[in-house]
Amino acid sequence: MFLKFQILFSSFRIALLFCLISVTSYAQEQPYSAKVASAVETYAFLRGQSAALNEIAKQFPQLKPEVASAEKKMKGTFYRAEKNIEKFLQSELQISHFKILKKQIDSLLQVQFKKPIEKEKYARDFLKKANERVYAINDTILHKRIMSFIYHDAPHEEINDGHLNFFLTENHPKAQKADLKIPVPKSWLAEEAESPQTIQQFTSFNGTGIEKILLTAYDLPDHLDGITLNKKTVSEMLSPESNLIRSEPATIDDIPGMMIEVEEHFNIGDSPMKIRMLQFMFVQDKKLYCIQGSVGPVETKINLEMHLKKYEPLFRLIAANTEIEN
DSSP states (O other), X not given: OHHHHHHHHHHHHHHHHHHXXXXXXXXXXXXXXXXXXXHHHHHHHHHHHHHHHHHHHHHOGGGHHHHHHHHHHHTTTHHHHHHHHHHHHHHHHOHHHHHHHHHHHHHHHHHHTOSOOSOHHHHHXXXXXXXXXXXXXXXXXXXXXXXXXXXXXXXXXXHHTTOEEEEEOTTOTTOTTOEEEEEEETTSXXXXXXXXXXEEEXXXXXXXXXXXXXXXXXXXXXXXXXXXXXXXXXXXXXXXTEEEEEEEEEEETTEEEEEEEEEEEEEETTEEEEEEEEEEEEEETTEEEEEEEEEEEEXXXXXXXXXXXXXXXXXXXXXXXXXXXX
């Protein structure tokens, strides 16, 4: 049964690519982002799982109580992810285009489930797998996508619910003078950064989002040795392209520091862009460390205030739970 469903969803994924291409052509727009493509595939999987459960209930009435139990368990996780994906796709594809895509997905599912399930054992195996998936979302690409959309409406809840990894700087060549332990949501992708100041970066939605968490370290020049971080000293460090929006004292593992909100403007090619970020800074052993959460880059005409507010609880939670070993 597992192999049957794997083959089903494999062919389904290929058909979905044509769905997205046809919607794109219909809208006469540029190809959609990797996050949109990821959302479509995840959405199709979730609808396919629901369709499979419906088929099991139809073909094996004796299993209806078990199907109902599985569906009840999924409401707080997969159902939430499905609804969040719908909202996201409606905003990205426009409602009319999303309706076309949804109709095409449902049509594909009808074709895929024309053949009956051969044995009750296969149905029971699928039910068991579906129940296990609710309680243990593994570190596969698909499961990380599901996790991303479960918490799309409240990103900080992913850490609060215990779905996190810890990044350790111990023995890292860019962080020789401090050992840090930083919590990061499981659905975010860890990536090496080219910048010599960036120790590690993490990107939301398993690498397809525009939200990032960066850990950076800067060597302080001699004239800044013993600097006290406050609004004035931090403002003097900012580039002319950066606009300081607000600042406040912050503490990272009992070390006094500063939190600032900054919006920075720059060009990508000929396109003016901007990024908005929260930076949690502290100084140790002549180094300025920064835990940065950001949203963007986007076109300068887009207002990022509400976008950052959505992620601010997550960025604060990460800073508040960072541990520093002296």
